[in-house]
Amino acid sequence: MNTIDTKLWTSENVAADLERAVHEHRLPPGTKLGEDELAEAYGISRTIVRAALQALSHRRLVEHKRNRGAFIAQPSVREAREVFEARSLLEPRTARSAATRMTEQDLDILKQNIADEHVALDAGENGRALLLSGQFHLEVARIADQATIEDMISELISRSSLVIALYWRRRAALCETQAHHALLDAFAEGNGDAAEDLMKSHLLDLVASLDLRSVSQPATSLREALGR
Amino acid sequence: MNTIDTKLWTSENVAADLERAVHEHRLPPGTKLGEDELAEAYGISRTIVRAALQALSHRRLVEHKRNRGAFIAQPSVREAREVFEARSLLEPRTARSAATRMTEQDLDILKQNIADEHVALDAGENGRALLLSGQFHLEVARIADQATIEDMISELISRSSLVIALYWRRRAALCETQAHHALLDAFAEGNGDAAEDLMKSHLLDLVASLDLRSVSQPATSLREALGR
DNA sequence: TGGCGCAATATTGTATACAATAATGCCGAC
DNA sequence: GTCGGCATTATTGTATACAATATTGCGCCA
Structure with missing residues (x-):
């Protein structure tokens, strides 16, 4: 983000900003959205970030994993x-x-x-x-x-x-x-x-125009690709 | 709520509990949902209550009015x-x-x-x-x-x-x-x-079976019934 | 007496401190 | 040398303290 940000980053703004990034494929599915990282990037506290992530979670754009954090969703x-x-x-x-x-x-x-x-x-x-x-x-x-x-x-x-x-x-x-x-x-x-x-x-x-053969799952990362 | 509550009140649980109350018409449209009040009722902090209210807000069951609080929605x-x-x-x-x-x-x-x-x-x-x-x-x-x-x-x-x-x-x-x-x-x-x-x-x-003649608006409370 | 404004109060908005949990790396034992 | 367990670290989950804002009540003045 800009170092000098005249914009007021409400949770709605942050959520909209992130959603736009998803739209433009700048944030690929599976990307980790660290709270501290985002808080620093936008110059706000984790409270606002969490509210934004919750909003995106309700829209199914973000998946929350308990004690693991928020990730850009990877639709099956x-x-x-x-x-x-x-x-x-x-x-x-x-x-x-x-x-x-x-x-x-x-x-x-x-x-x-x-x-x-x-x-x-x-x-x-x-x-x-x-x-x-x-x-x-x-x-x-x-x-x-x-x-x-x-x-x-x-x-x-x-x-x-x-x-x-x-x-x-x-x-x-x-x-x-x-x-x-x-x-x-x-x-x-x-x-x-x-x-x-x-x-x-x-x-x-x-x-x-999609390749929906279930074999080629995204399986971006890790353990759940192996089912454990 | 019960004084002895063995249940763990996550924000999801609280939201579901409130949603059920809405379903059963125990919480009529326009009801003020004070954060402190709910926090005390469920024996949790405002943090969880706020998360629950945000969730319900995203489902359009609750309307947030800035600096005024959350209310059960009153669909027009x-x-x-x-x-x-x-x-x-x-x-x-x-x-x-x-x-x-x-x-x-x-x-x-x-x-x-x-x-x-x-x-x-x-x-x-x-x-x-x-x-x-x-x-x-x-x-x-x-x-x-x-x-x-x-x-x-x-x-x-x-x-x-x-x-x-x-x-x-x-x-x-x-x-x-x-x-x-x-x-x-x-x-x-x-x-x-x-x-x-x-x-x-x-x-x-x-x-x-609904009376949707726009005249008889609910207009439960107050100022916005008068548009100010 | 009525209206305006200020002060007091209550409630929400935000930040931060602390607790809980999971991931990581190290060390020792076999 | 490798596996298992423990300690360390990083990150999220929750509570709370503080700030901002709106409402309410009081008192002053016209």
Whole structure:
């Protein structure tokens, strides 16, 4: 962190900062999040750090191991499937709803998002591209104007970042913006049916681009890889 | 609490204990949850209490007001609708899935739940009946074997308890067990289509039994009822 | 008498001290 | 030389002390 930090680091800020780092794949799954280390980095006490870690733990981005500390979560293959199963229940219908509520301003935001993602991809900033890709989905949820569902999708998108970090199979890089562009067209037409279908397909494509053969577990570290 | 408490009150235990109290309508929306008060009641320090309150806050069962303390949440009419909208996206499909995975043992559990709810209703234990009713839905989610979705439904059920506490309109008491019984039949037949439809109708009935005319806000306490 | 402001009080927010636990390294015994 | 146990160290878990803030009550003044 900066030595001169004018920002006030509340637990929410710290949690958001860490979550962003997860989104951008700067904090890979399994990373140890030492309390003292973070406290010093942000210039706050462990109390705030612990609150932030608890918040992330509730969002399943962080796993707590008793007396061992907090770690960036490593979703299992099982959990990876579940996250996308949940998204497939929520997001298509949400996209349909968004299509009927879409304003010109909303469309501009989504267009800008896609453009930004293109720029990031061209610049090789994959982390940023991934963040923007998630933000597209989140923006759709926001437009649907269902805060409760939006919160759920928000958490699922974050967890998806971890899943992608663990199970993304190389190749097929820019299919993302294609799918988002198709969705944008449906939104522009106010075509709810199309938006729902496109979102459903998009999510299926995402899962298909993952390597979820349970053999190649992450097994980053240690004893639990051996089951003891 | 008991003066002699052999139980170890971790923050999770405390949170679960409070959540149960919310379910059973022993803690009505708006109730102030003083940290010192809870700490003394459970015989622990404020540290644990705060962790528990944070957990409940993340589940939207508790609202934190800066420098004012924690209160049992009072979902707005808007939020009430959103909660049931979310449930209607998740639970019908989950019920379908549960129908195809249902075992004899699962059926027994659900039967027992309905029976227990009947007993509670006959005994006039409305809080317990409500708790059991929620558990029925949660059990269905468990049977569907999608832990991620189950967690979401669990939170939504808890929040529904608050909604019911605030907006339940008297009359129509025991329609609950009827709907659950119909679902049970569908489960017994392994009829996913019927289960999905029944769950959808059941949730619509639940919303219909609420008084969600935005005028009659709860406005339990004070200044924010007047917007300042 | 009513309103304003200050002081007292209570409660939450934060930091820190201490306890408990697990990991690590050392040393001795076989 | 290797294994087992003990001591050391590091890290998290919990309690508590202190600071910050909001509320409440009192008293002064118009």
